Amino acid sequence: MATLIKIRQVVQDSWQLLEPTADGALPTILPQGDVIVPLALWQRDREKLLARGGRLGVWLQSSEGPEAIADDLAQFEVIAVSFPKFTDGRGYSTARLLRDRYGYRGEIRAIGDVQRDQLLYLSRCGFDAFSLKEGRDPQAALSAFSDFSEAYQGAVGQPLPLFRRRFANAPDGMEWS
Amino acid sequence: MYIYDAIDQRLVDERVAQYRDQTRRFLAGELTEEEFKHLRLRNGLYIQRYAPMLRVAIPYGELASRQLRKLAHVARTYDRGYGHFSTRQNLQLNWPRLEDVPEILAELATVQMHAIQTSGNCVRNITTDHYAGIAPDEIVDPRIYCEILRQWSTFHPEFSYLPRKFKIAFNGAQMDRAAVRFHDIGLRAVRADDGAVGFRVLVGGGMGRTPILAPVIREFLPWQHLLTYVAAILRVYNRYGRRDNIWKARIKILVKDLTPERFRDEVEAEWVHLKDGPETLTIEELERVSTRFTQAAYERLPASDPGFEWQRQTNVAFARWVERNVAPHRMPGYAAVTLSLKKTGTPPGDATADQMDAVADLADRYSFGELRVTHEQNLLLPNVRQRDLYEVWGEARALGLATPNLGLLTNIISCPGGDFCSLANAKSIPVAEAIQRRFDDLDYLHDIGELDLNISGCMNSCGHHHAGHIGILGVDKQGAEFYQVSIGGNQGDDASIGKVIGPSVAQDEIPDVIEKLVKTYIERRDSEHERFIETVRRIGLEPFKEAIYGNPHQDSASSARQLAVA
Structure with missing residues (x-):
């Protein structure tokens, strides 16, 4: 079983990621167990997938936005967002929208070209699970979450930017930190 | 000058530690070249033609004297004793060792400086x-x-x-x-x-x-x-x-x-x-x-200083420098002084470590310790008393920083070009120097009046050639370095993009081409008050094209051929 970083710990991953075949075709037989399916499969076999036993997740390619599943969020325990290259930053916005705008509370998992040095920003955008690129040591990557002890902007988990927290802590006036 | 608070400082310190670890992992083989590339770029480190280049952030161009001294120290200790001020108001070091960069960043952090997001696909220095x-x-x-x-x-x-x-x-x-x-x-x-x-x-x-x-x-x-x-x-x-x-x-x-x-x-x-x-x-x-910005403790001064006015009336060279390189200030009795980094023979925007130290001293003595980097690649003393201008001029001249050419043709904006940059198609610095040498006569230069000449070594336009009244762009023609000339660009309120005047020309022809453009302007301007850009806008490109390439309707073959058009 593969490993996963989940809420800043290394855990075993019970989910199976269902990928299209090499020619892009979707599988015809639906698998059992906990499975994360491509968006296109969800759109094609929605009823069959729901009728199946086992838990369900969906994964979005970097070009697929959260709008496509906005009405179905209650059906998914996991939403995986794919990073074809770690320089493709669209997934960061996808996760923020899922959390901030659509109120999704389940797992948001980063998959694909995911490496240590993205983890902090990803988590601040709402990702709470990370399937590292093959060959990377998840245990060694955990320190990435504490690379920085503070942040200027608001983000998922801390919607208040630093400047508002400074004043919240010192209601009479300025806090000279 | 903005002064960091404890959190600002902590974040910069944490960045140094993060980057030190990224460098360590790369050198240990835990990160591939490609993976490290995107990490180092976020910290301003490029791998250039001959060596890495480190771009240090100077947020919105503001610099304190102690920071400039630190830059001088870094240039001397980790580089070859000079740095290049860029059009984005940053400082570039051309020869640091990749292994030394964490240490350089640690030194910079002690004076509230960093190289965060000076490159990479992120929000850059504002x-x-x-x-x-x-x-x-x-x-x-x-x-x-x-x-x-x-x-x-x-x-x-x-x-x-x-x-x-x-x-x-x-x-x-x-x-x-x-x-x-x-x-x-x-x-x-x-x-x-x-x-x-x-x-x-x-x-x-x-x-x-x-x-x-x-x-x-x-x-x-x-x-x-x-x-x-x-x-x-x-x-x-x-x-x-x-x-x-x-x-x-x-x-x-x-x-x-x-x-x-x-x-x-x-x-x-x-x-x-x-x-x-x-x-x-x-x-x-x-x-x-x-309130975290330092405030200069201005004196109450008369709007005009009699000593300064006297010097200006009696010393032509001083008056010329004041006319070009000194700008008005919102406070009575004060002025802003541009220290030109455009002396002929020096790459535009370059300063030696010794010059940086000397400029830091000038800032301490005459400008409340404050400095600016301009996007035209000069340094600025923002708060000089009028009555100190004559002294500052003398000191700036001794340092080679008083070329009275702000706004004039030889105040060339230029990228480092093919001498340093691996992206460049062609060299920029020798082209700038050849033009500066051709227009070395100050009387003629001042007679030409305001003219922005900008040079980029490639399409990335770091030298802002599109915005120059005259723009020069390095292009590659079957492996040879050629230059495309455009005119009519402008920055500012009536910004415009320059138009290419014709086929590109070889490097040694550039001074002639510029001289012909200038001659055409001088002949065609309606008075000495009409600037080059205004003449171009009024009469269009044709007269300038004709001056360079000949009249296409008459004698199309000969003059164009003379120029060895590529």
Whole structure:
């Protein structure tokens, strides 16, 4: 079983990621167990997938936005967002929208070209699970979450930017930190 | 000068530790070249033609004397004793060792400096008018907003892997001195009828392969909404900007493809969700950031100093320097002094470590320890008493920093070009030098009047050739270095993009070409008050083309051939 970083710990991953075949075709037989399916499969076999036993997740390619599943969020325990290259930053916005705008509370998992040095920003955008690129040591990557002890902007988990927290802590006036 | 608080300092220190570990992992083979590339770029480290190049951030061009001394120390200790001030108001070191960079960053952090986001596909150093805070025509001091936006964009979790680099410029004065129309986002301070401060928001300008003047996306954005509106722009860009082709990845292409109107609709639709949210700025935050800027302890002085006026009337060389390199100040009796880094024979924007130390001393003695870097690649003493100008001039001359050429042809903006940069098609520095040598006669130079000449070694346009009254672009013709000449570009309020006048020419022909352009202008200007750019606009390109390439209707073959047109 593969490993996963989940809420800043290394855990075993019970989910199976269902990928299209090499020619892009979707599988015809639906698998059992906990499975994360491509968006296109969800759109094609929605009823069959729901009728199946086992838990369900969906994964979005970097070009697929959260709008496509906005009405179905209650059906998914996991939403995986794919990073074809770690320089493709669209997934960061996808996760923020899922959390901030659509109120999704389940797992948001980063998959694909995911490496240590993205983890902090990803988590601040709402990702709470990370399937590292093959060959990377998840245990060694955990320190990435504490690379920085503070942040200027608001983000998922801390919607208040630093400047508002400074004043919240010192209601009479300025806090000279 | 903005002074860090404990949190600002901690973040910079943590960045040093993070980058030190990234370098260690790369040297230990735990990161591939490609993976490390994107990490080091976020810290301003390029691998150049001969060595790495480290770009140090000088946020909105403001520099304290102790910081400049530190830069001198770094240049001396880790480099070859000089640095290059860039058009983005940063400092580039051309010869650091990759292994030394963590140590350099640690040194910089001790004087509240860093190299964060000076490259990479993220929000870069925010630039502004180098007269910010001292200009007589100022509406608001843009540095406050620059600093607020600097903090907000530093380590932004959502906008650090954009399709391409992202450049923001602020202008706080009546006159645009920040080239806002050439930026990804340009923000111009405006005051509404009721006195409220806001910004005109321009999006999608830029140079490069597809030069575009940014269209206005919003006429008036109240200052409170600065961060949420910029977030909406960046989110639209992050989601929909092209990532399949590096030449089409800048936001200007998205704005152009969607049309500015549809782009604005997308931004406004996104902004509906962010507007009035927690990142809405507060007056308290505005005041907090303002009070962290040092204030010069100005004396009460008469508007005009008699000694200074006397010197100016009796010393022609001094008067000429004052006319070109000294600018008015909002405080009576003070002036802003440009120290020219454009001396003939020195690459434009370069300064030696010794010069940096000497300039830091000048700043301490004459300008409350404050300095600026201008986007025209000069240094500026922002707060000099009029009565000290004569002395400052003498000291600047001794340092080779008093070339009286601001606004003139030899104040050339130039990228480092093919001598250093691995992207360049052609060299820039020798071209700049050849032109400076040709126009070495100061009387002639002053007679020509205001003329911006900008040189870029390749289409990336680091030398802003599109915005030059005369622009020179290095191109590659079957492996040989050639130069394409354009005229009619301009920065500022009536910004325009230069037009190419004809086929590219060889390096040794450039001084002749420039001289012919200048001669044509002198012959055709309606008076000495009509500047080069105005003449070009009035009479068009044809007379200039004809001067270079001959009249196509008469004698098309001969003169064009003489120029060894490529």
